[in-house]
Amino acid sequence: MADNIIKVGMADLNYTRHPGILVTLGLGSCVGIALYDKKIKMIGLAHIMLPWSHQAKNNANKAKFADTGIMLLLQKMGEYGASVSNIVAKLAGGAQMFSFSGSSDMIRIGQRNVEATKAVLQQFRIPVISEDTGGSYGRTIEFYSEDGRLMIKTIGYGIKYI
Amino acid sequence: MDLSLLNSFHLDVLKEIGNIGAGNAATALAKLLNKKVEMKVPQIRIMGFSEVNEVLGGAETPVVGILLAVLGDISGYILFVLEQSAANTLVNILMSKKPDEEMEYNEITLSALKEIGNILTSSYLSALSALTGLTIKPDVPALAIDMAGAILSVPAIEFGKTTDTVLYIETEFIEGKDRVIGDFFLVPDTESYIRLLDTLGAMC
Numbered sequence: 159m160a161d162n163i164i165k166v167g168m169a170d171l172n173y174t175r176h177p178g179i180l181v182t183l184g185l186g187s188c189v190g191i192a193l194y195d196k197k198i199k200m201i202g203l204a205h206i207m208l209p210w211s212h213q214a215k216n217n218a219n220k221a222k223f224a225d226t227g228i229m230l231l232l233q234k235m236g237e238y239g240a241s242v243s244n245i246v247a248k249l250a251g252g253a254q255m256f257s258f259s260g261s262s263d264m265i266r267i268g269q270r271n272v273e274a275t276k277a278v279l280q281q282f283r284i285p286v287i288s289e290d291t292g293g294s295y296g297r298t299i300e301f302y303s304e305d306g307r308l309m310i311k312t313i314g315y316g317i318k319y320i
Numbered sequence: 321m322d323l324s325l326l327n328s329f330h331l332d333v334l335k336e337i338g339n340i341g342a343g344n345a346a347t348a349l350a351k352l353l354n355k356k357v358e359m360k361v362p363q364i365r366i367m368g369f370s371e372v373n374e375v376l377g378g379a380e381t382p383v384v385g386i387l388l389a390v391l392g393d394i395s396g397y398i399l400f401v402l403e404q405s406a407a408n409t410l411v412n413i414l415m416s417k418k419p420d421e422e423m424e425y426n427e428i429t430l431s432a433l434k435e436i437g438n439i440l441t442s443s444y445l446s447a448l449s450a451l452t453g454l455t456i457k458p459d460v461p462a463l464a465i466d467m468a469g470a471i472l473s474v475p476a477i478e479f480g481k482t483t484d485t486v487l488y489i490e491t492e493f494i495e496g497k498d499r500v501i502g503d504f505f506l507v508p509d510t511e512s513y514i515r516l517l518d519t520l521g522a523m524c
Contacts, residue, residue: 167370168473169480184379184469187477207369207473207480215482222369222480255474256387256462267477296470298380313382313466 166190166203169222171231173202173238180301185251187268189275189291190299191228192248193284194306195240201303202231202240208267209274224274232282247279248308248320249289250299257294268292288320331364333522334489334513337448338362342491342504344447345440349493349501352436353413357501360492366485372469372476379469386437387474388461390445393454394512397475398441399505401468402433406501410436425465434461444504452519475507482510 176199193202204227211217220226252272300309350357384402408423479486489506
């Protein structure tokens with residue numbers, strides 16, 4: 159793997175500047191939140207698992223939740239010169255991998271992750287310029303600092319850029 | 321109790337739980353396949369979420385995942401992950417076709433796979449039930465054919481609500497010398513593995 163590629167695991171986040179690439183593998187119901195400051199070519203990626211930190215008993219890991227994850231990522235990108243007013247967002251993931259007949263709220267976790275992500279981004283007035291969310295399939299994403307394009311790879315649904 | 325407080329004795333007991341459950345499931349699978357099925361020594365994987373994606377030979381490996389919620393005196397999930405070629409063989413045998421015939425995923429083959437998941441997880445859980453005297457039942461199976469990482473993340477998310485680590489009791493099934501057929505993951509929630517350890521007298 160080239161040394162400008164940084165992997166972001168589940169419940170994890172990272173950021174980099176040009177020519178860095180941020181990658182997250184096998185997104186299911188989790189959401190990959192890709193933030194791009196085009197002025198300084200800085201990208202940030204959060205791989206969140208759950209929507210709201212206050213709904214969980216353990217919220218020590220901020221990168222696990224949409225709300226605290228976005229806040230932390232913005233703060234870190236800010237420290238390195240990014241400005242919220244220049245940042246745009248792209249989203250991927252939030253699938254429902256298994257369809258259950260039960261009524262568990264696990265069923266809608268992907269959708270709830272996407273909803274929470276959008277609500278939090280709106281609070282910061284960060285526009286979501288494109289997304290590939292929902293469905294019932296996993297996604298691997300690669301986020302390029304060069305131009306902010308987001309590659310989405312799937313099994314059976316091809317590769318696309320958003 | 322936090323996962324980090326589990327000592328090596330607790331882990332050995334959990335391994336034995338995996339051994340007994342998966343042993344029973346391996347016997348059921350051997351009967352279905354009419355072939356000898358071996359299993360490896362179970363592994364207790366206690367991982368941070370960032371590592372979950374790397375289990376099973378990489379996050380992007382395409383696999384067949386059959387997920388069942390575990391109900392009764394313990395709760396959590398049981399996930400049976402089949403290599404695609406093994407899924408192919410199993411379905412062909414069940415449908416009286418040649419084992420190496422190319423399988424098409426359709427309503428019939430998918431429901432056959434779910435049924436295989438049902439049979440195997442039931443035998444896993446009934447062995448656990450017999451061992452502990454607890455009532456442990458599988459819920460209706462759900463199936464996904466996709467990236468291993470995306471499939472494994474589903475039980476991990478449930479853990480995410482309460483902890484920052486997840487415990488998988490993993491048992492690998494082997495056919496012949498080294499051909500991996502599939503993996504069993506028992507993912508009990510925090511209260512449930514304590515109850516399991518407690519019932520077996522391992523919590524003093």
